[in-house]
Amino acid sequence: MRRGLRTSIIATKSIDTRIEDHTRPFVKIVEVGPRDGLQNESKIIPTVTKAELIHRLANTGLSVVEATSFVSEHLVPQMGDARELMRMIKRNPNVSYPVLAPNIRGVKAAKSAGANEIAIFTGASDAFVKRNINMTIDRSIEIYTSVIQMAKQDGMRVRGYVSCIAGCPYSGKVDPSIVADVAERLLNIGCYEISLGDTIGIGRPHEILAVIQAVSQRIPLEKLAIHCHDTYGQALANIYASLEAGIRIVDSSVAGLGGCPFARGATGNVATEDVVYMLEGNGFRTGVDLDKLVDVGHWISSELGRSNESRAARALMAKRDA
Numbered sequence: 001m002r003r004g005l006r007t008s009i010i011a012t013k014s015i016d017t018r019i020e021d022h023t024r025p026f027v028k029i030v031e032v033g034p035r036d037g038l039q040n041e042s043k044i045i046p047t048v049t050k051a052e053l054i055h056r057l058a059n060t061g062l063s064v065v066e067a068t069s070f071v072s073e074h075l076v077p078q079m080g081d082a083r084e085l086m087r088m089i090k091r092n093p094n095v096s097y098p099v100l101a102p103n104i105r106g107v108k109a110a111k112s113a114g115a116n117e118i119a120i121f122t123g124a125s126d127a128f129v130k131r132n133i134n135m136t137i138d139r140s141i142e143i144y145t146s147v148i149q150m151a152k153q154d155g156m157r158v159r160g161y162v163s164c165i166a167g168c169p170y171s172g173k174v175d176p177s178i179v180a181d182v183a184e185r186l187l188n189i190g191c192y193e194i195s196l197g198d199t200i201g202i203g204r205p206h207e208i209l210a211v212i213q214a215v216s217q218r219i220p221l222e223k224l225a226i227h228c229h230d231t232y233g234q235a236l237a238n239i240y241a242s243l244e245a246g247i248r249i250v251d252s253s254v255a256g257l258g259g260c261p262f263a264r265g266a267t268g269n270v271a272t273e274d275v276v277y278m279l280e281g282n283g284f285r286t287g288v289d290l291d292k293l294v295d296v297g298h299w300i301s302s303e304l305g306r307s308n309e310s311r312a313a314r315a316l317m318a319k320r321d322a
């Protein structure tokens with residue numbers, strides 16, 4: 001289905017994130033900090049700290065907090081406590097807590113740990129997919145077909161990721177038509193939403209727009225999310241361009257935590273605080289309390305002994321201290 005790309009952003013009136021103005025279009029934020037944000041941390045973080053992070057995030061108004069991954073503990077040691085973590089989380093009924101599951105074993109483990117949503121992940125480059133999940137794109141679609149069947153029988157929703165939409169760390173340039181093809185295949189096997197990942201943060205707005213243009217010819221825009229890493233400092237510009245194109249779902253990570261262990265040089269995701277600050281000041285509503293979010297980012301950064309990568313959070317903290 002061909003969908004026209006929209007071209008206007010609503011003018012800003014206020015940056016107060018707490019204003020409840022339902023005339024402003026809603027943008028759903030998918031917080032990936034506890035999973036994408038932490039998976040690359042070399043020092044194992046106590047499960048109780050991860051649970052606390054998830055609780056604090058769920059208390060900011062976010063409706064989706066991606067919690068963890070049911071993947072090989074040897075390859076991604078930081079996610080090795082997925083089962084224990086899921087048991088520890090006190091669920092907020094207004095929040096969804098998806099978990100990554102790359103195969104049947106993952107979906108079974110997710111189900112038995114009480115997950116009600118999983119995310120499957122492939123990519124637009126065989127070279128990356130091979131390194132990430134040790135299979136080709138075609139094979140991943142075959143496996144995910146069974147994974148989705150099982151997840152749905154068990155009442156779980158399934159989100160899909162396409163990585164490397166703007167470039168692959170191993171094979172270079174990626175053709176937008178391949179992204180469109182993989183995204184459509186994920187939708188056809190039963191994903192309710194497809195997240196387009198610029199895994200290495202290499203894309204610029206016109207390149208991201210070319211991808212969205214290609215994908216939106218095959219998939220309704222309302223089923224697409226944008227997932228930007230900020231490696232080259234392009235994430236907010238790319239998200240803004242995506243919003244102009246009509247995307248209304250944005251993945252981000254508190255304090256800009258993150259990076260993919262299988263994408264050489266990949267750094268953190270765009271910071272959720274920066275996204276919320278930009279959206280709320282540009283006529284959108286997110287339902288997220290920016291002040292509370294800044295507190296969470298500050299807290300987890302000090303727990304990890306890391307600097308807070310959110311520029312908006314740093315500025316707001318400085319203002320508080322002034």
Ligand SMILES: CC(C)(COP(=O)([O-])OP(=O)([O-])OC[C@H]1O[C@@H](n2cnc3c(N)ncnc32)[C@H](O)[C@@H]1OP(=O)([O-])[O-])[C@@H](O)C(=O)NCCC(=O)NCCSC(=O)C[C@@](C)(O)CC(=O)[O-]
Nearest residue numbers: 070071072102105106121132133134161163164197199260
């Ligand atoms: C997919 C596999 C398992 C295939 O790995 P494989 O070697 O092809 O499969 P296998 O069945 O031979 O299993 C290998 C080992 O993993 C274990 N195993 C097998 N399945 C599971 C499971 N479900 N849960 C826990 N353990 C599992 C299995 O028991 C075995 O353990 P060992 O014999 O070595 O002790 C592996 O390659 C893997 O786990 N990869 C990790 C992928 C990953 O987590 N990547 C990071 C997330 S993706 C990402 O960050 C990008 C994204 C989503 O954010 C979007 C973007 O930014 O673009």
